[in-house]
Amino acid sequence: MANVKNKNIEKVRNRFIVVPIVIFVAAIAVLYKIFDIQMNEEVSVTYTQKIVQPRRGDILDRNGKVLACSVPEYTVSFDARIAHFKKNPNLISDNIDSIADGLARIFVDDNRDRQYYYNLIKTAEREHKLVRLHKHPIDYNQLQKIKKLPLLRDGAYKGGLNVEVENNRVYPYGGMATRTIGFLPKGEFHGRTGLEKSFDKELFGVLNMDVVENEEGEGNIDGYDLVTTIDADIQTITHEELAKTLRAYDAEWGCAVVMDVKTGDVLSITNLSHNDNPLDSNFYENWNYAVSNVCDPGSTIKLPSMMIAFEDKYVDLDDTIDTGNGYYYYEKAQLGVTDWNHKTHGGFHKLSVCDVFANSSNVGVSKIIDKYYVRERREWDYIDRLKSMNLDQPSGIDLVGEPHPKVKDPSMKDGADRWSGSTLLQMSYGYEIELTPLQMLTFYNAVANNGRIMRPHLMKEIRSDAKTIKKFKPQSVKGSICKKETLDKAHAILESVVERGTAKKYASTYYKIAGKTGTAQTFERGHYNKSKWRGSFCGYFPADNPKYSCIVVIQAKEAGDYSAVGVFKNIADRIYFMDYDLRNQMASDTAMAMNLPPMTNGYTSDFESIYKKLSIETDGHQSSVWVKTVPDSLKVKEIPMHFTKGTVPSFERMGMRDALFLADSLDMKVKCVGVGRITRQSVRAGSPYSNGDVIVLNLE
Numbered sequence: 104m105a106n107v108k109n110k111n112i113e114k115v116r117n118r119f120i121v122v123p124i125v126i127f128v129a130a131i132a133v134l135y136k137i138f139d140i141q142m143n144e145e146v147s148v149t150y151t152q153k154i155v156q157p158r159r160g161d162i163l164d165r166n167g168k169v170l171a172c173s174v175p176e177y178t179v180s181f182d183a184r185i186a187h188f189k190k191n192p193n194l195i196s197d198n199i200d201s202i203a204d205g206l207a208r209i210f211v212d213d214n215r216d217r218q219y220y221y222n223l224i225k226t227a228e229r230e231h232k233l234v235r236l237h238k239h240p241i242d243y244n245q246l247q248k249i250k251k252l253p254l255l256r257d258g259a260y261k262g263g264l265n266v267e268v269e270n271n272r273v274y275p276y277g278g279m280a281t282r283t284i285g286f287l288p289k290g291e292f293h294g295r296t297g298l299e300k301s302f303d304k305e306l307f308g309v310l311n312m313d314v315v316e317n318e319e320g321e322g323n324i325d326g327y328d329l330v331t332t333i334d335a336d337i338q339t340i341t342h343e344e345l346a347k348t349l350r351a352y353d354a355e356w357g358c359a360v361v362m363d364v365k366t367g368d369v370l371s372i373t374n375l376s377h378n379d380n381p382l383d384s385n386f387y388e389n390w391n392y393a394v395s396n397v398c399d400p401g402s403t404i405k406l407p408s409m410m411i412a413f414e415d416k417y418v419d420l421d422d423t424i425d426t427g428n429g430y431y432y433y434e435k436a437q438l439g440v441t442d443w444n445h446k447t448h449g450g451f452h453k454l455s456v457c458d459v460f461a462n463s464s465n466v467g468v469s470k471i472i473d474k475y476y477v478r479e480r481r482e483w484d485y486i487d488r489l490k491s492m493n494l495d496q497p498s499g500i501d502l503v504g505e506p507h508p509k510v511k512d513p514s515m516k517d518g519a520d521r522w523s524g525s526t527l528l529q530m531s532y533g534y535e536i537e538l539t540p541l542q543m544l545t546f547y548n549a550v551a552n553n554g555r556i557m558r559p560h561l562m563k564e565i566r567s568d569a570k571t572i573k574k575f576k577p578q579s580v581k582g583s584i585c586k587k588e589t590l591d592k593a594h595a596i597l598e599s600v601v602e603r604g605t606a607k608k609y610a611s612t613y614y615k616i617a618g619k620t621g622t623a624q625t626f627e628r629g630h631y632n633k634s635k636w637r638g639s640f641c642g643y644f645p646a647d648n649p650k651y652s653c654i655v656v657i658q659a660k661e662a663g664d665y666s667a668v669g670v671f672k673n674i675a676d677r678i679y680f681m682d683y684d685l686r687n688q689m690a691s692d693t694a695m696a697m698n699l700p701p702m703t704n705g706y707t708s709d710f711e712s713i714y715k716k717l718s719i720e721t722d723g724h725q726s727s728v729w730v731k732t733v734p735d736s737l738k739v740k741e742i743p744m745h746f747t748k749g750t751v752p753s754f755e756r757m758g759m760r761d762a763l764f765l766a767d768s769l770d771m772k773v774k775c776v777g778v779g780r781i782t783r784q785s786v787r788a789g790s791p792y793s794n795g796d797v798i799v800l801n802l803e
Contacts, residue, residue: 156270156292156307156310156323157307157308157309157310157323157324157325157326158173158175158270158308158323158325158326159173159270159272159287159292159306159307159308159325159326160173160305160306160308160325160326160327160328160329161173161328161329162284162285162298162299162306162328162329162331163328163329163330163331164330164331164333164334164335164338165330165331165332165333165334165368165370165563166334166335167330168335169275170274170275170276170280170284170331170333170335171272171273171274171284171285171287171299172272172273172275173270173271173272173273174270174271174273175243175268175269175270175271176240176241176242176268176269176270176271177240177241177242177243177245177246177266177267177268177269178235178237178240178241178266178267178268178269179235179236179237179241179246179249179264179265179266179267180233180234180235180236180264180265180266180267181223181224181227181233181234181236181255181263181264181265182227182233182259182263182264182265183195183224183227183228183230183231183232183233183234183263184231184232184233185259185260185261185263187260187261187263188228188263194254195224195228195254195263196228198253198254199221199224199225199228200221201252201253201254202220202224202252202253202254202255203217203218203220203221203224204217205248205249205251205252205253206220206236206249206252207219207220209245209248209249210237210245212794213237220236223236233265236249240269240271246266249264250264269289269290271289272287272289275760276335276338276339276760277759277760277775278387278388278778279338279339279342279373279388280333280338280342280371280372280373280388281296281297281387281388282296282297282374282388282389282390282391282394283297283298283333283369283372283374283391283394283502283561284297284298284299284331284333285297285298285299285300285301286299287299292307293307294306296391297391297502298329298331298501298502298561298562300503301501301502301503302329302562302565305326305327305329305565306326306327306329307326308323308324308325308326308327309323309324310323311323311324327565327566327567327572328565328566328567329562329565329566330562330563330564330565330566331561331562331563332363332366332368332369332370332560332561332562332563333369333370333371333372333561334370334371336681337361337370337371337678337681338370338371338372338373339758340371340674340677340678340681341359341360341361341371341372341373341674342371342373342375342778343778343779344359344670344673344674344677345357345358345359345373345375345655345657345670346375346386346778346779347779348657348666348669348670349375349386349657350384350386350803351666352657352659352661352666353659353660354657354658354659354666355376355377355635355658355659355660356374356375356376356377356390356392356657356658357373357374357375357376357392357655357656357657357658357667357670358372358373358374358375358391358392358393358396358540358654358655358656359371359372359373359393359653359654359655359656359670359671359674360372360373360393360540360541360544360653360654361651361652361653361674361678362544362548362559362651362652362653363650363651364548364551364552364557364643364649364650364651364652365552365557365577365650366557366577367545367548367557367558367559367560367577367578368560368563368577369500369559369560369561370651372391372393372394372541372561373388373393374388374389374390374391374392374393375387375388376389376390376392385776385777385778386778391502391504392540392656393539393540393541393654393656394500394502394504394505394539394541395504395505395506395539396539396540397506397508397509397537397538397539398537398538398539398623398625398626398637399533399534399535399536399537399623399624399626399637400533400536400537400538400543400621400623400639401533401621401622401623401637401638401639402463402465402532402533402619402620402621402622402623403533403543403547403619403620403621403639403640403641403654404530404531404532404533404536404538404543404621405460405463405468405531405532405533405619406460406546406547406550406593406596406597406619407488407489407492407494407546408468408471408472408530408531408532409456409460409468409471409592409593409596410492410550410584410585410589410592410593411485411488411489412471412472412475413585413588413589413592413593414488414585414586414589415475415484415488417471417474417475418456418471418475419456419592420455420456420457420592420595420596421455421456421457422455422456423453423454423455423456424453424454424455424456424459424464424467424470424471425452425453425470426442426450426451426452426453426454426459426464426466426467426470427450427452427466428445428449428450428452429441429442429443429444429445429446429448429449429450429451429464429466430442430445430450430466431466431469431470433469433473433525433528435524436477436523436524436525436528437524437525438524438525438528438529440465440466440469440528440532441465441466442464442465442466442467443463443465443622450466451464451467454467456471456596457595457596457599458599458603458604459471460596460599460600460604460619461596461599461600461602461603461604461605462604462605463600463604463605463619463620463621465532468531468532469528469531469532471531472485472527472528472531473528476527477527477528482512482513482522482527483512483513485527485530486510486511486512486513489510490510491584492546492549492584492585493545493546493549493556493580493581493584494508494510494538494542494546495507495508495510496508496580497539497542498539498541498542498545498558498559499558499559499560499578499580500541500558500559500560500561501560501561501562501575502561505539505541506539508536508537508538508539508542509536509537509538510536511526511530511535511536533621533623534623540639540641540654540656541559541654543639543641543654544559544641544652544653544654545557545558545559546584547618547619547641547642547643547652547654548643548652549581549584550584550590550593550594550597550643551617551643551649551652552649553583553587553590554582554583554584554585554587554590555579555581555582555583556579556580556581556584557577557578557579557580558577558578558579558580560575560577560578562575563575594617594646597617597618597619597642597646598615598616598617598646600617600618600619600620600642601615601616601617601618601642601646604620605620606618606620606640606668609668609669609671609672611644611672611675611676611679613679614644614645614646614675614679614685615644615645615646615647616642616643616644616645616646616671616672616675617642617643617644617646617649618640618641618642618643618668618671619640619641619642620638620639620640620667620668621638621639621640621641621667622636622637622638622639623636623637623639624636624637625637625658634660635658635659635660636658636659636660636661637656637657637658638656638657638658638659638666638667639654639655639656639657639667640654640655640667640668640670640671641653641654641655642654642671644675644679645679645685650682650685651675651678653671653674653675655667655668655670655671655674657670704729704730704731704732704744704753704755704756704757704761705729705730705757705758705761727741727743727744727745729743729744729745729746729765730742730743730744731744731756746765746768746769747769748769748770749791749792750789750790750791750792751771751784751786751787751788751789751790751791751792751798752765752769752788753784753788754773754781754784754788754800755781755782755784755788756780756781756782757780757781758779758780758781759775759778759781759800759802762775762781762800763775766798770794771792771796771798772796772797772798773797773798773799773800774797774798774799774800775800775802776799776800776801776802777801777802777803778802778803779802779803780802780803781800781801781802782801782802782803783800783801784798784799784800784801785798785799785800786798
């Protein structure tokens with residue numbers, strides 16, 4: 104009996120041991136299944152649910168022309184891993200033929216037949232994976248066709264259609280004003296430079312993370328559009344003229360800015376320099392020199408120096424200064440000052456104060472400042488006057504990263520920026536003081552604007568569709584920088600530079616220019632590099648009723664003030680003849696003598712608009728989309744141009760924008776090298792071309 108009882112107890116004990124083990128194993132199996140399901144669902148969600156960014160706003164010029172816009176691109180894939188296919192294992196095989204046929208029709212230009220897509224979908228099903236349906240991003244129309252195909256029309260969770268959207272940023276004017284407009288690298292959502300960065304919040308819009316989004320971006324609030332002060336036509340002129348001269352002088356870099364005198368609107372801003380690649384001789388917008396490069400201004404600073412002396416009534420226009428043979432040594436300051444013609448012509452000797460400025464005499468200007476400010480120990484008076492003209496303050500332009508000017512004063516006793524006995528003398532003619540080109544232009548613009556300083560700005564308004572969200576009004580920083588009689592004298596000496604001074608060969612027959620040439624050595628690694636010179640010209644036009652102000656700065660291996668004033672003159676000429684109001688002020692006989700603009704080829708409606716603005720008669724061919732223009736007496740003759748797919752057209756004399764538009768309409772691939780107008784193409788006009796061929800267009 105005892106043995107039987109013990110056996111029964113043993114059986115019960117074994118049951119109690121087995122039951123927990125079975126429960127434990129079952130629990131492990133359940134947990135594993137749950138984990139497996141979660142992982143599969145998580146993988147499926149990872150590949151099918153994408154966060155779609157809001158549509159970034161456009162950036163427009165003052166007339167509504169697009170400077171930057173976002174074009175959506177779609178990457179489409181087929182995901183065979185979704186849970187719905189596990190529950191319905193025959194779905195793919197039942198629809199694979201229809202899907203393959205449809206994809207082959209949609210991507211007919213891709214040289215992929217239905218068998219290719221059949222094998223692709225079959226591989227995804229067999230290997231339980233995600234596959235790309237097209238190797239490149241597709242456009243909206245192609246996406247809509249794909250979404251109508253069997254199975255795929257059921258979307259991500261039931262049809263396996265995986266769509267990723269990317270708003271690709273497009274800049275229709277290519278490399279023009281890139282540092283000002285800004286840049287958004289592909290695949291990124293926030294601007295790095297320029298207006299793209301300064302107004303990133305407004306452009307980006309609102310990303311609604313509380314809404315499960317599809318490829319249409321439902322739940323987002325799109326970004327606002329920016330309307331800028333940039334004039335695309337003036338920007339094109341500035342870019343072309345600066346680039347042309349930089350190439351001619353083999354310059355290191357250059358910048359040019361055009362402003363509206365009355366409002367401070369920045370109408371164009373160009374910054375060009377070489378890339379690091381020594382084999383690439385083209386110029387690009389690598390750095391915003393106009394806004395961010397603080398440097399010695401050279402002789403353009405002589406204007407405030409002279410105005411300070413005028414304001415304190417120490418000198419007048421007709422007073423005489425003896426500049427000697429063009430060299431003067433200040434013994435106490437241990438400083439030798441040289442005029443540019445000292446070695447070639449033995450100096451200027453006696454000059455009027457007006458001619459000291461007109462001929463840019465360093466000796467003459469420094470003698471005035473030495474006599475009335477250095478010897479009299481009135482250095483602070485000079486500095487205070489400089490500051491009252493706002494030359495110690497940034498311009499306030501609506502871009503991120505503008506530095507302060509570097510203006511020394513007698514309180515600076517230590518360090519590299521310490522005040523010395525020669526500081527004020529050198530400041531008077533352009534050294535030991537540093538400003539950006541835009542800050543110098545802001546001062547000259549104030550002189551043109553009857554002493555009123557306007558804050559340079561790039562923004563006119565922020566829009567949402569046709570609704571204005573915010574307007575940016577012109578802002579006056581200071582009522583007047585000096586007395587009216589000082590301004591009158593400033594106008595006189597600025598005009599004298601072009602009438603009989605250092606820029607006299609650039610005087611215009613049609614209108615008056617006022618401005619100042621400037622040259623400065625480049626300060627590098629603690630000393631001035633005599634092999635690098637920075638030439639500049641800053642001024643305004645027409646001088647008798649200023650409408651535009653402009654500065655041009657060029658750094659090259661040789662003194663470049665004359666190349667800078669040449670760029671200024673070319674820009675001014677083209678703007679003047681483009682401006683209907685200014686051109687209308689010319690006498691009729693003068694207007695008839697005006698030369699016709701350079702002839703080019705391109706889009707008919709653009710030419711009609713331009714020649715209408717210029718009041719130039721045309722022998723038009725509005726019936727033709729593209730025309731070749733040739734001069735015909737005082738008229739422009741338009742010759743129709745026709746193009747067909749499969750045949751290379753003649754891109755000669757077209758601008759980059761027209762060439763890219765034409766190439767796209769003919770399904771051609773082109774690569775543009777250089778700036779300006781097209782002078783050469785790698786494949787002769789009239790030759791046949793095939794898909795995939797790339798034609799190189801050289802612009803000069």
